[in-house]
Amino acid sequence: MITSFILPGQCRRHMIAPWHPDHPRRLDAIERQLALSGVARQLQHFDALPVAPDMLRLAHTPDYLALLADAADSDTPVALDEETLVNADNWDAARCAAGGVIKGVNQLFRNQADNVFCAVRPPGHHAEKAQGMGFCLINNVALAACYARRHYDIQRIAIIDIDAHQCNGTLDILAHDHDILICTLYQQGLYPWSSANENAPNVESLPLPAGSTGQQARDRCLHQWMPRIDAHRPELILISAGFDAHRDDPMTELAFDSGDYFDLTRDILAMAERHANGRVLSVLEGGYHLESLAPSVNAHLSAMIGLERP
Numbered sequence: 324m325i326t327s328f329i330l331p332g333q334c335r336r337h338m339i340a341p342w343h344p345d346h347p348r349r350l351d352a353i354e355r356q357l358a359l360s361g362v363a364r365q366l367q368h369f370d371a372l373p374v375a376p377d378m379l380r381l382a383h384t385p386d387y388l389a390l391l392a393d394a395a396d397s398d399t400p401v402a403l404d405e406e407t408l409v410n411a412d413n414w415d416a417a418r419c420a421a422g423g424v425i426k427g428v429n430q431l432f433r434n435q436a437d438n439v440f441c442a443v444r445p446p447g448h449h450a451e452k453a454q455g456m457g458f459c460l461i462n463n464v465a466l467a468a469c470y471a472r473r474h475y476d477i478q479r480i481a482i483i484d485i486d487a488h489q490c491n492g493t494l495d496i497l498a499h500d501h502d503i504l505i506c507t508l509y510q511q512g513l514y515p516w517s518s519a520n521e522n523a524p525n526v527e528s529l530p531l532p533a534g535s536t537g538q539q540a541r542d543r544c545l546h547q548w549m550p551r552i553d554a555h556r557p558e559l560i561l562i563s564a565g566f567d568a569h570r571d572d573p574m575t576e577l578a579f580d581s582g583d584y585f586d587l588t589r590d591i592l593a594m595a596e597r598h599a600n601g602r603v604l605s606v607l608e609g610g611y612h613l614e615s616l617a618p619s620v621n622a623h624l625s626a627m628i629g630l631e632r633p
């Protein structure tokens with residue numbers, strides 16, 4: 324497999340506060356683990372530049388984008404909520420993250436990569452059409468879906484969100500869009516608590532009780548998602564790759580281990596082989612415990628490359 328690893332340099336400069344869980348150390352930990360394991364040598368590495376402003380309108384309202392741009396120009400950072408902050412560096416990072424996922428989509432459809440992982444910050448899946456929240460400014464996965472459909476000759480896409488928090492932003496942007504199937508697992512009762520769109524016809528919600536293991540989640544995914552995905556026949560699969568369901572992550576109470584991310588990724592790749600010519604674009608969302616984030620991403624990428632389970 325030719326696997327691209329896109330890490331926009333500006334994403335290292337995204338900083339909300341030294342205490343904030345979404346810290347640049349997350350990318351450092353991932354890169355260190357990939358180097359130590361040897362996985363880094365088997366990836367093709369890319370930087371990415373900011374996305375063109377008009378492109379962001381595929382997923383967000385002009386008023387919201389103007390608010391972000393104005394906030395970035397302001398002398399004082401603007402808080403969208405208690406933990407989501409806009410300043411010039413963070414806005415640049417969000418636009419470069421978006422540029423990274425657009426680059427990834429282009430690589431897949433120009434046969435420059437078999438699959439792609441985007442190591443980006445800030446994350447995206449809580450960002451709604453007109454409202455950023457939950458650390459997220461731009462919804463990278465929703466943007467990738469809208470862009471791929473607009474620029475390439477495909478119609479059906481599946482988004483698989485394995486972050487431990489529900490993807491309210493992705494649902495806000497793409498619920499009721501029948502060409503896009505959204506499969507989302509998450510821990511019951513966590514932020515953002517509920518979405519008005521979680522029962523939309525194109526959404527497969529899989530709320531998991533606290534303490535659920537990766538194997539339990541995977542069994543339910545295979546049982547509940549596989550028939551829907553096979554019926555949908557996606558021509559592209561996007562993964563909202565959050566790793567905060569790991570048992571050591573302090574933000575959640577699920578009990579995945581890093582090997583579960585390998586197994587789950589293999590399942591998703593098999594679906595992509597059946598329907599999408601293997602095309603998978605995976606985009607980093609959450610995962611805040613460095614000692615579990617790094618091996619989990621390593622396991623995820625090992626599966627994408629086609630290596631044995633680490």
Ligand SMILES: [Zn+2]
Pocket residue numbers: 486487488565567608609610
């Ligand atoms: Zn999360």
